[in-house]
Amino acid sequence: TESFKLSEPYSQCTEDGSDVPITNIYNAAYSLQICLYSCFQTKMVEKCGCAQYSQPLPPAANYCNYQQHPNWMYCYYQLYQDFVREELGCQSVCKQSCSFKEWTLTTSLAQWPSEASEKWLLNVLTWDQSQQINKKLNKTDLAKLLIFYKDLNQRSIMESPANSWQKAKDWWARRRAPPSPETRSSHQGQDNPALDTDDDLPTFTSAMRLPPAPEATVPGTPPPRYNTLRLDSAFSSQLTDTQLTNES
Numbered sequence: 001t002e003s004f005k006l007s008e009p010y011s012q013c014t015e016d017g018s019d020v021p022i023t024n025i026y027n028a029a030y031s032l033q034i035c036l037y038s039c040f041q042t043k044m045v046e047k048c049g050c051a052q053y054s055q056p057l058p059p060a061a062n063y064c065n066y067q068q069h070p071n072w073m074y075c076y077y078q079l080y081q082d083f084v085r086e087e088l089g090c091q092s093v094c095k096q097s098c099s100f101k102e103w104t105l106t107t108s109l110a111q112w113p114s115e116a117s118e119k120w121l122l123n124v125l126t127w128d129q130s131q132q133i134n135k136k137l138n139k140t141d142l143a144k145l146l147i148f149y150k151d152l153n154q155r156s157i158m159e160s161p162a163n164s165w166q167k168a169k170d171w172w173a174r175r176r177a178p179p180s181p182e183t184r185s186s187h188q189g190q191d192n193p194a195l196d197t198d199d200d201l202p203t204f205t206s207a208m209r210l211p212p213a214p215e216a217t218v219p220g221t222p223p224p225r226y227n228t229l230r231l232d233s234a235f236s237s238q239l240t241d242t243q244l245t246n247e248s
Contacts, residue, residue: 004158005098013098020095025056032096039090040083048075104150112144 005013014020017030024030025038041055050064050072051057064072082088113121118139125142 001102002154002156003100003102004156005096006159006161007098010159010161011098012095014095015098017095017097020093022090022093023058025058027056030097031100032094035094036090039094040079040088043083043088043090044076044079047079048072052076106150111139112142113139 005011007013007015014030017024017035020030020035022035022039023042024034025041026034028034037055038058041051042058045051045058045061048064048069050069051061053063057063062068064076066072069075079088083090086092122138122142
């Protein structure tokens with residue numbers, strides 16, 4: 001995970017350590033750990049007169065030895081206790097770096113070499129380029145280190161200011177600008193179901209949005225025409241041959 005933080009005035013981190021009053025004695029980029037180790041080594045030279053041998057050597061300083069500094073171990077122990085109690089002043093001076101990387105580490109141990117390959121492997125390693133060494137190797141002299149990556153994904157976290165001078169200027173300009181005339185918004189689409197221009201077939205939801213149909217007026221029933229009930233003869237005069245004779 002790679003993180004990028006904002007420096008002042010947003011935080012107290014440092015970009016490259018140039019604003020930290022501690023000399024970087026390591027040949028590496030600035031980090032919080034490098035600053036703490038450099039500060040402790042500098043205090044070691046000031047109070048004990050020599051430098052601790054496991055850290056880089058500051059300018060114009062020598063490593064501690066019992067011939068020239070017989071009490072350096074006691075001085076180192078007292079100085080380390082002050083450092084742990086944060087009484088040495090290093091924690092208050094060193095700043096967190098604005099950009100840093102973090103790795104999640106998982107360690108596992110196993111015996112190596114195995115019992116099946118121990119005998120022949122030690123004999124092979126004892127001879128190096130056909131030259132026999134003075135000491136015969138044993139199992140405790142060997143170590144095998146394997147490094148694996150869980151995944152090759154890299155995650156970056158960057159900070160950005162929520163407010164800036166440009167945003168403040170834009171806000172102030174909008175505040176001092178005269179109010180714009182109000183315009184009536186035309187209701188279309190979903191605000192006005194009658195103007196829905198969807199070409200698809202109406203669904204149940206869209207049908208529920210449609211305005212209700214106007215109530216149909218029932219037409220009045222006209223009065224009956226009584227002349228239609230009259231039986232008019234089809235012929236005004238009946239033929240003689242079709243007349244019935246009165247039988248008495």
